[in-house]
Structure formats: C-alpha cells, structure tokens
Amino acid sequence: MPWTERASASPAQTRALGRALGACCRGGEVLGLQGPLGAGKTCFVQGLAAGLGVEATPVVSPTFVLHAVYRGRLVLHHLDGYRLQGAADLADLGFEEIYESGDVVAVEWPERLGPAAPAEALAVTFTLESPTRRTLRFAPRPADAAGPAALLARFSAQG
Secondary structure, three states, X not given: OOOEEEEEOOHHHHHHXXXXXXXXXXOOOEEEEEOOOOOXXXXXXXXXXXXXXXXXXXXXOOOOOOEEEEEOOOEEEEEEOOOOOOHHHHHHHOHHHHHOOOOEEEEXXXXXXXXXXXXXXXXXXXEEOOOOOEXXXXXXXXXXXXXXXXXXXXXXXXX
16 A cells, blocks of 8 residues: 545544554654644644553644653654754754654654655655645655555554
C-alpha cells in the first residue's frame, strides 16, 4: 500500500486521526507533518499524543520551544523545523539522538531540515480543501521504507 488519504471536517476529526495513528505506534516511528500554517498539524499531534497515552500534559505548538517531550505509554518528541536556522540548531537540539532514541518523533515542517531530515518517515501531508475541511495523505518516505510502511499498514487496517 503506497499511501492512504483521510478527510477531516473538524479539529475533533483531525485529533481522532492522530489518536488512531498513535494507537498503532510501537516505538521508533518518525512522522513528518507537512502543510501550510493552520492546516491542523498541532491538532493532529494532540490526537497522536492521546493515542500514545499522554494524559497530564497539554500538547501545544512547538513553534517557540522547537522541541517538546511528552510521556505516555511511549515517549513522544514533537519538533518544529520551521524556525531552525541550520545544522548548528539541529545539533544543539540533539536531533540525531532524538531520531535514534526509539521514541516516537513528530516533526512539523520536516522539509525545512534539508539533509538533516530523517531518512525514513511516515509523511503526513495536510491539504486545506476549505476553511473547515482538510485532506491528510499518509505515505512512507521513501516509498519502500519498511518501518513507515508497516505503520501505514496498521493504521489503514483500522479502517
């Protein structure tokens, strides 16, 4: 299965998609969240965190902190690539160690990381269809990446 798409007509539906994906995570997954400002990336991560069992800490946009950590049945690293200025910023945040930690990693704006972006990830692309409707496309990157493809298969099996 090369990719799947899901529609969302509300923040609650976007969070539900994130929660469903989080329930499929086993540890070590990397998600690259792409889409315009206001597309629902952070809303999706709120659901992802719920699916990972994060309860006590509210999930907020990582824009001003760049990296937030949430603990549930699995640890979630929520990263923002938008404001990073280059390799030095990435090294300061310990991106390489985060990617290799075995934790779940959600990166908003991964395309801005250039060559430092994770080699394998489940890309979640948000497309705004209207002010209230968006389409989320889930695809392994690269297309033959075993880990992201397995996560996509588990997610798709949920219907």
